[in-house]
Amino acid sequence: MTGPLVRRLAASSMSRFPSIKPKQSGVVLVPGHSAEVEGRSLFPTTVNTVDDPRVKRLLKSGHNSRKIGRRVEKGRLTMAPIFTLTLEERKTCPRSCKTWRSCYGNGMPYAQRLVHGPQFEAMLWAALADLQRKHPRGFLVRLHVLGDFYSVEYVDLWAEALVAFPALNVFGFTARNPVSDPIGQAIDRVASSNWLRFAVRWSGKSGDRFASRVIPDGETEDPDAITCPAQIGKAENCARCALCWQSTRSIAFLRH
Ligand code: SF4
Structure with a gap:
């Protein structure tokens, strides 16, 4: 990871809350890096098929991430267990993503990514x-700690x-475009018709909902958004915050 093709920015820029901060990182691929060109993770050995013995489960307990938490602790989903799903960054993402080279997955060498496709979907x-x-x-x-709807x-x-699983609730972020990308259009149809259970936000989109x-460098807040409470010490983790699935207000994240 620290080879000549990867520029590591100041160590202090690594997020205190990497698992909840969308699409940013202290590690930026230099233009032309093979991971950029091929559209893949910087850590190919961490990308496993679902039948790989190293894959213990597809949906991991949020307990494994101190920034997510094991169970929801407030709001309508109180006591609901939280699970995370991690796909391969870039491989499943739109090339239009503004942080294609600086994806925060560049700083996650130990995260297990799942190979997407029919076998994955069945499991x-x-x-x-x-x-x-x-x-x-x-x-x-x-959805998705890394990766996107593909x-x-x-x-x-x-x-x-x-429809099939009435207990299911989802929250997450997508870099898909809800207007020009058919995948984004499909996400929009699901989120618009069922936001309460499918709270997927548009990364980088303007507006207050x-x-x-990401709050631009040099600024301390986004006037149209709520700053992620976990990043400013007002919540310990997502389980104790719940904003992302409780509120339609846009969420702003600090760049560290
Ligand atoms: S706003 Fe709350 S729920 Fe959303 S990422 Fe931040 S801590 Fe998690």
Whole structure:
């Protein structure tokens, strides 16, 4: 990771809350880096197929991330367990992503990424069915710690899962464009019709609702958004904050 093709910015720029900060990092790929050109993770050995013995489960407990938390502690989903899903950054993301070279996955050498595709989708469905059985009163999935919605069919899977598994709730961020990208259009259809259970925000979009943005360098706040409470010491983690799935207000993140 620290080879000549990767420029590490000041060590202090690594986020205190890397798992909840969308699409930014202290590690920026230099133009022409193979991970940039090929559209893949900087850490290919961490990208595993779902039948790889190293993959213990597709949906990991939020307990594994101190910035997510094990169970929701406030709001309508109180007591719901939280799970996270991690795909391969860049491979599943739109090339239009403004942080294509500076994705915060560049600073996550140990995160296990799942190979996407039909096999993954079949096992994801089975995993959601299992969670529905175990947590019929509600569970929450954070999409995607890394990666993004990669096809219209994959978005449709989530739309169908919301119907099949009434305990399922989702929150997350996407770099897809809701107007010009068919995948973004599909996300928009699901989120617009069922925001309460599919709270997926548009990364970098303007406006005071349904967006997530990084506060520009030199500024301390975004007047149209709520600054992520976990980044300013007002909440310990997502479980204790709940804003992302409770509120439609845009969320702003500090760049460290
Ligand atoms: S606003 Fe709250 S729920 Fe959203 S990322 Fe920050 S801590 Fe998590």
